[in-house]
Amino acid sequence: MxxxxxxxxxxxxxxxxxxxxxxxxxxRRLLRGxxxxxxxxxxxxxxxxxxxxxxHIIVSxxxxxxxxxxxxxxxxxxxxxxxxxxxAATVKxxxxxxxxxxxxxxxxxxxxxxxxxxxxxxxxxxxxxxVTELARCYRSSVKSHxxxxxxxxxxxxxxxxxxxxxxHNGRSDFDLDLEKKRLASLLGMTPENLSRAFKGLQAxxxxxxxNRISITNSDDLIGFAKPDPLIDDFNT
Amino acid sequence: MxxxxxxxxxxxxxxxxxxxxxxxxxxRRLLRGxxxxxxxxxxxxxxxxxxxxxxHIIVSxxxxxxxxxxxxxxxxxxxxxxxxxxxAATVKxxxxxxxxxxxxxxxxxxxxxxxxxxxxxxxxxxxxxxVTELARCYRSSVKSHxxxxxxxxxxxxxxxxxxxxxxHNGRSDFDLDLEKKRLASLLGMTPENLSRAFKGLQAxxxxxxxNRISITNSDDLIGFAKPDPLIDDFNT
DNA sequence: CCATTGGCTTGATAAATGTCAAGCGCCCAA
DNA sequence: TTGGGCGCTTGACATTTATCAAGCCAATGG
Numbered sequence: 001m002x003x004x005x006x007x008x009x010x011x012x013x014x015x016x017x018x019x020x021x022x023x024x025x026x027x028r029r030l031l032r033g034x035x036x037x038x039x040x041x042x043x044x045x046x047x048x049x050x051x052x053x054x055x056h057i058i059v060s061x062x063x064x065x066x067x068x069x070x071x072x073x074x075x076x077x078x079x080x081x082x083x084x085x086x087x088a089a090t091v092k093x094x095x096x097x098x099x100x101x102x103x104x105x106x107x108x109x110x111x112x113x114x115x116x117x118x119x120x121x122x123x124x125x126x127x128x129x130x131v132t133e134l135a136r137c138y139r140s141s142v143k144s145h146x147x148x149x150x151x152x153x154x155x156x157x158x159x160x161x162x163x164x165x166x167x168h169n170g171r172s173d174f175d176l177d178l179e180k181k182r183l184a185s186l187l188g189m190t191p192e193n194l195s196r197a198f199k200g201l202q203a204x205x206x207x208x209x210x211n212r213i214s215i216t217n218s219d220d221l222i223g224f225a226k227p228d229p230l231i232d233d234f235n236t
Numbered sequence: 237m238x239x240x241x242x243x244x245x246x247x248x249x250x251x252x253x254x255x256x257x258x259x260x261x262x263x264r265r266l267l268r269g270x271x272x273x274x275x276x277x278x279x280x281x282x283x284x285x286x287x288x289x290x291x292h293i294i295v296s297x298x299x300x301x302x303x304x305x306x307x308x309x310x311x312x313x314x315x316x317x318x319x320x321x322x323x324a325a326t327v328k329x330x331x332x333x334x335x336x337x338x339x340x341x342x343x344x345x346x347x348x349x350x351x352x353x354x355x356x357x358x359x360x361x362x363x364x365x366x367v368t369e370l371a372r373c374y375r376s377s378v379k380s381h382x383x384x385x386x387x388x389x390x391x392x393x394x395x396x397x398x399x400x401x402x403x404h405n406g407r408s409d410f411d412l413d414l415e416k417k418r419l420a421s422l423l424g425m426t427p428e429n430l431s432r433a434f435k436g437l438q439a440x441x442x443x444x445x446x447n448r449i450s451i452t453n454s455d456d457l458i459g460f461a462k463p464d465p466l467i468d469d470f471n472t
Numbered sequence: 473c474c475a476t477t478g479g480c481t482t483g484a485t486a487a488a489t490g491t492c493a494a495g496c497g498c499c500c501a502a
Numbered sequence: 503t504t505g506g507g508c509g510c511t512t513g514a515c516a517t518t519t520a521t522c523a524a525g526c527c528a529a530t531g532g
């Protein structure tokens with residue numbers, strides 16, 4: 001199951017922002033102890049509460065970060081290539097705060113956490129990249145917090161759709177890349193409520209047909225959703 | 237209003253975890269451009285959307301981080317000495333995502349963001365400390381996210397009270413260190429609802445008298461609140 | 473092919489939370 | 503001293519959201 005990385009994988013990993021500036025020697029050291037694995041869908045990669053052994057990098061597929069308490073479960077984020085996840089636990093050498101599972105067949109690189117910390121200590125560019133990535137994750141968590149506390153579920157859905165539309169280059173039609181029940185959990189509501197919320201957005205020109213979304217009147221939807229770069233932009 | 241730092245302030249600042257390991261030369265450089273100011277209560281120190289000019293360190297008093305959207309406002313955290321805030325915007329050279337205001341008369345040190353970034357580039361220990369602090373902030377934001385999505389308002393209040401009790405060394409009586417309306421906002425509810433939530437916790441041995449809280453039966457309250465280190469511990 | 477499963481939707485209902493209005497009590501400044 | 507403002511509480515009510523039960527439909531596997 002565990003397969004060492006081959007040199008042919010290296011260029012791809014170099015493309016991950018975290019590693020693009022690392023000195024060659026340190027880069028090789030990072031990958032020397034690394035594994036790459038292909039996972040089927042719905043495999044639990046990480047369990048909250050466990051000690052952080054590996055930094056994970058998703059190369060293809062998709063991964064859901066989620067968390068449980070008292071028999072309830074909530075989706076916290078979906079991760080798509082190419083990206084790392086659970087970096088904070090790795091740098092702090094602490095317990096995972098979230099669990100992670102594959103949603104589809106996914107290819108994941110695992111780098112031993114201790115190697116990440118060691119290279120952090122030796123390579124300035126890597127340290128800089130880690131700080132940038134951590135700051136990005138932190139800020140994105142704060143945005144998510146604002147989204148949850150300042151908006152109703154209908155507003156969260158409306159803004160989610162607008163973000164998806166942007167992601168699809170502004171097309172008026174696009175497919176949801178997530179099961180609706182997971183989207184509901186991500187947005188902090190029940191699947192039943194999500195169904196009703198989609199109905200509620202018909203009044204603002206949103207048509208739903210299975211996974212297909214059509215936004216017939218962007219201005220109308222924007223008028224309702226009031227998107228805000230300090231909540232909805234992933235890059236600020 | 238702006239007052240340069242004097243050398244007598246240095247030892248105090250050294251105690252901030254972020255600076256404890258910085259080389260002396262870099263430490264002096266950081267503080268050379270810094271200011272210290274005393275602010276009255278309810279002064280807006282930082283406005284969301286503004287560019288990050290200074291890293292803030294609170295030396296005494298208390299500061300509320302909050303955010304607004306569409307005429308709604310929510311409290312996100314309260315910061316107490318000695319601690320920094322809004323570090324992520326500083327290291328990313330980005331816009332503030334939250335506003336900050338003093339709650340009481342507070343003493344704040346302001347270090348130009350560019351100096352922070354410059355010293356980060358030169359001093360390894362400082363870089364390490366920034367990463368640790370960022371990871372801590374990120375993880376605390378994730379905990380807060382879990383708290384909001386996995387728990388009802390009554391459960392959030394119950395766990396808040398248990399955390400406060402721990403902070404007060406487990407005493408059965410202690411004072412809230414926050415106005416109730418701010419606590420309500422922090423916990424994601426209205427002041428009216430907080431009043432009723434306190435009533436609802438009477439059944440688990442919580443007595444409220446003004447700002448005074450008495451927890452007459454910790455086990456009972458713990459049984460209801462089900463505190464979880466992965467949500468409620470600040471140090472993991 | 474059929475039966476089963478799981479995701480999704482819908483309606484009815486319940487629970488949680490918010491809103492509005494009123495009143496109490498405390499603090500502070502005129 | 504007193505009047506107003508503000509924080510807090512309470513009650514009545516509205517809205518939002520969740521829960522439960524049933525049914526539809528598409529995908530899947532025997």
